[in-house]
Amino acid sequence: MSPNKDGWKLNETREAKAAITEILSKLEMDQVFEIKDWLNKYVEETPSNQITSNYEKEKKKKMFDKGANKLDRIAAYLRDKAVDVPSKAPSKLKYPTEGFDSDCTEINTCEIDSFLYDDEDIEDMVQRDILSRTYCPTCNSRDTVALNFISHSLSRLQVKFLFDKLMPSTCQHVLDIGSRLGAVVYGASIFTNGNVSTVGVEMDADYAALALRTIRQFGIKNVEILRDDIRHLPHVFKDEQFIVMNNVFSFFLSKTEQEECWEYLHTHMRPGTVLAHHPPIEKITEHLDLSFSVEDWLEFVNTAEECLEYGGNDQEIYEEMESICKYIVRDSKSADASVVE
Known part of the structure; x- marks a missing residue:
C-alpha cells in the first residue's frame, strides 16, 4: 500500500474515532456499556462486506466519477484533432436498403x-x-422535415453504464467488435482499473491507429487494438467474456456479409458470454437469412431496474440506457438436450 493511501486511511480512522467519541459524550455510562456490548456482537456476527457496504459503494462511485472525467478528457482530445466532425456532406456509409434503419439515406x-x-x-x-x-x-421549399441522427459510437454515459451495471464482476475479458475511436476500450480499462484484458477489433486503419495513439497518450492499461475483420480472429473469443457491439455491420457490410458475420459469431461466442448490443439484435437481424434463431441462441436479460437507476426521472437518459440490450449466450448442448426430453 502506498504512503499516501496509508495516510488517507489513518485520517479516516481518526475522524471515525472522533465521531464515535462525540456520540458517546452525549450518553450516560450505562448507555455507553450497552453500545459497547452491541458493537462487539455486531462486528462478530455481521459479514464484513455488510458492515462496510456504504464504504464500498462510495469507493466505487468515486472511481466511476473519476473515470467519467477521464473519458471526457479523451473525448476533448479527439475533438481537438478534428476527428469525425459532423458534416452536412453525405457520408460514405452503406445505408441499409431493407430491415431495421432502412429509412436512413x-x-x-x-x-x-x-x-x-x-x-x-x-x-x-x-x-x-x-x-x-x-x-x-x-x-x-419551406416544407422542412427532421433529419435522422445516427451514431456509430456509444455515448460516454452509455460506456459508463456498460461497466457499472451490465458487465458481471466475474468477467475477465472484454471484446469490443467494431471498436471505431476506442470508446468502449477506454471505458473497459478505466472503469475496471485495468483488471480485465480488453481487445478492440477495428477494420479501419485510421481509427485503429488513432486509438493506439490515444491509449499511449492517456496511459490506458491492459488493452489491445487489432486492425482486422472479426471473421479472421477466432482466438479473441474467451470464457468469462463480456462482448460489446454497437450495430457494427448494418451500415458497413452487404446483406450477405452481415449474414456471414452473424453466423461466425454464432459459432464462436462461448456459452455464458455476456453480450451488450445496441440496438436490439432481433430487430437488426430479422431481414437476414440465418441458420439459427436469435432467441434460441441468446437469452435476453431485462435491465429495466438498472436503466431506472441511471435515468431516474429523466426519460431520455432512461431510453438511452434501455437501447443497449443485454444477452447471455445459451449453452446449445443444454438447449438441445431439453428439446429431446
Missing part, C-alpha cells in the same frame, strides 16, 4: 459520434449554424 441522415458530441455540443453547433436538425426534401 444519405439525404435524410446526419452521422454524429455520440462519444465525442453530447446533446449540449449538438445544440451549440445548431445555434452556430454548423449543423442543422432539419432538411428540405424539395429545393427552395
Whole structure:
C-alpha cells in the first residue's frame, strides 16, 4: 500500500474515532456499556462486506466519477484533432436498403459520434449554424422535415453504464467488435482499473491507429487494438467474456456479409458470454437469412431496474440506457438436450 493511501486511511480512522467519541459524550455510562456490548456482537456476527457496504459503494462511485472525467478528457482530445466532425456532406456509409434503419439515406441522415458530441455540443453547433436538425426534401421549399441522427459510437454515459451495471464482476475479458475511436476500450480499462484484458477489433486503419495513439497518450492499461475483420480472429473469443457491439455491420457490410458475420459469431461466442448490443439484435437481424434463431441462441436479460437507476426521472437518459440490450449466450448442448426430453 502506498504512503499516501496509508495516510488517507489513518485520517479516516481518526475522524471515525472522533465521531464515535462525540456520540458517546452525549450518553450516560450505562448507555455507553450497552453500545459497547452491541458493537462487539455486531462486528462478530455481521459479514464484513455488510458492515462496510456504504464504504464500498462510495469507493466505487468515486472511481466511476473519476473515470467519467477521464473519458471526457479523451473525448476533448479527439475533438481537438478534428476527428469525425459532423458534416452536412453525405457520408460514405452503406445505408441499409431493407430491415431495421432502412429509412436512413444519405439525404435524410446526419452521422454524429455520440462519444465525442453530447446533446449540449449538438445544440451549440445548431445555434452556430454548423449543423442543422432539419432538411428540405424539395429545393427552395419551406416544407422542412427532421433529419435522422445516427451514431456509430456509444455515448460516454452509455460506456459508463456498460461497466457499472451490465458487465458481471466475474468477467475477465472484454471484446469490443467494431471498436471505431476506442470508446468502449477506454471505458473497459478505466472503469475496471485495468483488471480485465480488453481487445478492440477495428477494420479501419485510421481509427485503429488513432486509438493506439490515444491509449499511449492517456496511459490506458491492459488493452489491445487489432486492425482486422472479426471473421479472421477466432482466438479473441474467451470464457468469462463480456462482448460489446454497437450495430457494427448494418451500415458497413452487404446483406450477405452481415449474414456471414452473424453466423461466425454464432459459432464462436462461448456459452455464458455476456453480450451488450445496441440496438436490439432481433430487430437488426430479422431481414437476414440465418441458420439459427436469435432467441434460441441468446437469452435476453431485462435491465429495466438498472436503466431506472441511471435515468431516474429523466426519460431520455432512461431510453438511452434501455437501447443497449443485454444477452447471455445459451449453452446449445443444454438447449438441445431439453428439446429431446
